[in-house]
Amino acid sequence: SRNIRLAVIPGDGIGTEVVAEGLKVLEAVGTKIDATHYDLGAARYHRTGETLPDAVLEELRGYDAILLGAVGDPSVPPGVLERDLLLKIRFAFDHYVNLRPVKLFPGVETPLADTPVENIDMIVVREGTEGLYAGTGGVMRRGTPYEIATQESLNTAHGVERVVRYAFEKARSRPRKKLTLVHKTNVLTYAGDLWQRTVDRVAEEYSDVTTDYSHIDAASMFFVSQPERFDVVVTDNLFGDIITDLGAAIAGGIGLAASGNINPEGTAPSMFEPVHGSAPDIAGQGKADPTATILSVAMMLDHLGLSAEAAKVEQAVADDIVERLTGWSSRTTREIGDDITERVSS
Amino acid sequence: SRNIRLAVIPGDGIGTEVVAEGLKVLEAVGTKIDATHYDLGAARYHRTGETLPDAVLEELRGYDAILLGAVGDPSVPPGVLERDLLLKIRFAFDHYVNLRPVKLFPGVETPLADTPVENIDMIVVREGTEGLYAGTGGVMRRGTPYEIATQESLNTAHGVERVVRYAFEKARSRPRKKLTLVHKTNVLTYAGDLWQRTVDRVAEEYSDVTTDYSHIDAASMFFVSQPERFDVVVTDNLFGDIITDLGAAIAGGIGLAASGNINPEGTAPSMFEPVHGSAPDIAGQGKADPTATILSVAMMLDHLGLSAEAAKVEQAVADDIVERLTGWSSRTTREIGDDITERVSS
Ligand SMILES: CC(C)[C@H](C(=O)O)[C@@H](O)C(=O)O
């Protein structure tokens, strides 16, 4: 079989550190990879003023997948790298499924007291291409007492239905077969109505799946008090952003949370990245946990049809985590990467 | 001194049950009250089609304060009672400060493991009159594959500055003097820019207050993993809605979370209500905890300048909570109300 053509965007801050470990594991698991690095991020922006030139975007389109570390740096105005690099890729490549498992690995300490490991095992299907992330809105009379700033949430039948269908398929494939819509239908009545009607309509084709609804405020509470309520969660872009960080927290921390920005039809490459950000405060110190990136690599392998390799990486991570219990948890980024690499190679 | 003129809106579901206990405590603490009940909510809506007639709204304006239970019922389309009753009052009476303490009472079990009681002690200042709650937006081609549904977040310099100033004053009055802005400036760039600039500008007048910033996703994580990061939080209407339910969860549950919808200038009555909703699933069963309403009554007394009475109610609740440790936690709504009433009367 031909090599996997992979575009690698380490990005900013700890992004470069964790991606290096992800690639190490990827090589060790025995996949044939042609990896090309792209120096997109804060440094290039400062050097050239470029975030993601259209020519580079078109080049990225030719790869089988993209592995991304993290983007964002305090030296760049908020939103510039996020919007013109990260979100630009998600939107251009129609990553309408942002897949984020929230699963407690045995051996990981959850901050929730008395929560059995099996109670935290869900998958959040976050919409990735519309809602408030559309970026529309504007400002008038900026800097005056009469300033008004707006943001728009754009939701389409097309955009909502395809992600809802994906979520129903996911729910069907899992033992509990339960799908919870998370929204705020009692306040965001126009968008909420579209989401709720879509779920209700598609549900008719999935009589084996139980559906449920939770307002985003109540869901945030339930993530902490009753995480076992959730199996598959489907939600919009912003609610999904919030609830998956919360999910990472209850599942043992942002150092373990993986994600995939998926284009299910394969009309463009999917992109895999840890849920965490560039963490400039700890960058360059070897303190970042590369596990989230390594688990994102496993998601990527699975997406590319290499399920045996994906399982091997996941198992190596699970074993590594159990080892942490025995004490040596103060490893550097590279040491954790080395330990997991050793497990997948053996 | 003249009697306090109080408008009471028990509302739907458990709203009526918890409000009855709140009033009992209010009488017992020795305040002179003239209470007038308003039967607004689902029942009246079904009977008359009315949510909140303008004449009633104008009548409410004449009171010193409003005590509200909860509104919302599954028999009414989502948003009707919320928007045309609850939010109508918040907007009409310019309740631009939605004040929500997140404080762990000694004796209350938090779902967070190993969290000392003093680590959860913050106050969220949620904006109450704009943002996505403005309700603007719309729908086109409803029910077709070409449907588009929008929601708009409206943010004004006027609206943001006044709540930010209130939050700075709050922060100044507390020992830690720390204010954290929670937003999503890297995606909601127009609104985020207005909020961040406003905080930065007002901060110059408050050199004794430390300011900090957290994205809403990271803040949700920190509420669980490091709640001690927060002292006073200022945020917009929707983020505040989400984070205060999460706050209620970490501080021992929605049964204890109080709130005040404040008009700081007193140009209209402020309104006090538990953070929880109408909980139709347990309504009429005497299962609801009235403590959140009783603590909202304490906030109301404080707001009306009756700080000794407020302190008495709070102390009674604190003592009642400590008693729960000794076992009799399966009391009915009325029993909890009676026990707290007895403490304030003695
Ligand atoms: C960096 C930011 C734009 C991004 C988002 O909000 O989607 C991040 O928080 C995430 O969850 O991947």
Ligand SMILES: CC(C)[C@H](C(=O)O)[C@@H](O)C(=O)O
């Ligand atoms: C009932 C609903 C409209 C309300 C809100 O979203 O503000 C509630 O959740 C709250 O927090 O008071």
